Amino acid sequence: MVWVALALSALSLPALATQDQPGAEDPLPLIRDHGQTLALQVRDPEPRDFPIPVGPLGPLSQIDDWLRVHGLVTRTLYTRRGPARRVETMYQRQREVLERQGFEIRAAGFTQDRAGGGVGSRRWILAYLETYPVPDGMAVAPGDEAQAQGVVIGARDDAVGTLWTVIVLTQPEEGQVAMLVDNVQTERAAPPPPITALALAQNMDTFGHAVLDGLVFDAEGALGEGSEVVLATLAHFLDQNLRQSFRIVGHSDDTGDLAEAARRSQAQAEAVVTALVEQHEASRDRLRAFGIGPLAPLFPNDTAQGRARNRRVELVAGP
Secondary structure (H helix, E strand, C coil), X not given: CCCCCXXXXXXXXXXXXXXXXXXXXXXXXXXXXXXXXXXXXXXXXCCEECCEECCCECCCCCEXXXXXXXXXXXXXXXXXXXXXXXXXXXXXXXXXXXXXXXXXXXEEEEECCCCCCCCCCHHHHHHHXXXXXXXXXXXXXXXXXXXXEEEEEEEEECCCCEEEEEEEEECCCCXXXXXXXXXXXXXXXXXXXXXXXXXXXXXXXXXXXXXCCCCCECCCCCECCCCHHHHXXXXXXXXXXXXXXXXXXXXXXXXXCHHHHHHHHHHHHHHHHXXXXXXXXXXXXXXXXXXXXXXXXXXXXXXXXXXXXXXXXXXEECC
């Protein structure tokens, strides 16, 4: 970390770093605003829990709505000179930068007063910084004379998992603008192993339905290579329960068009029924295919892992 004291002007503005911290890197492309210095960056060596706030302050002046997130955390502080109006300009710019890079804005807010408890308000930012205290050397909390502050929170799926970012814009001192960028990179969990005959029988007996883990589909809903093990397990279960009828139900996550999600989940369910009938001589009269899209999630759709688990096909007892 390199801090270089500036000669104070006649206005006695506080000293700011004029050089980037050695070895630090911008956490996102194009995130740096004109005139900013990357003053300090801290990277956690191991993944940790870092819940993301997405709601306003509650009655007890605490943020009540959090999303469970676990991943590698990087905290980056940028500083620059600028008046209160610069905070609003940067707030709008950072939101646009995130949207252009494929982030979904999960929460955002900008205020120019000291009241209120909405996302991005002074009180909200202080509550966030109390939950996640910044390291020594990071001056982020709004100063006593601060006139503007804002927050942008976004998430984007990538090759690794889900990247979350929380951007906090404040005026720690008069004439100074700070931008804290908290990034959390989650990892996509490995898919569950194919369901076993024992697990299928136990789930059907206990719950009346079972997730058919191990089925593989292409983008159009057709069965892919690697599904045969699960199909054989399912066919054996059907042979052991010849007096009963079943539904094959396809599910999706909540991304994209609702009608397209319903169509694709229906195609997946029909593909399973067709494979059971044509490859395993199951009776079509005992099987009905349904696709209900994202209407019955098992997990929150806030992470890549949750969305992956919600994209599933189930066996359900009943006509």
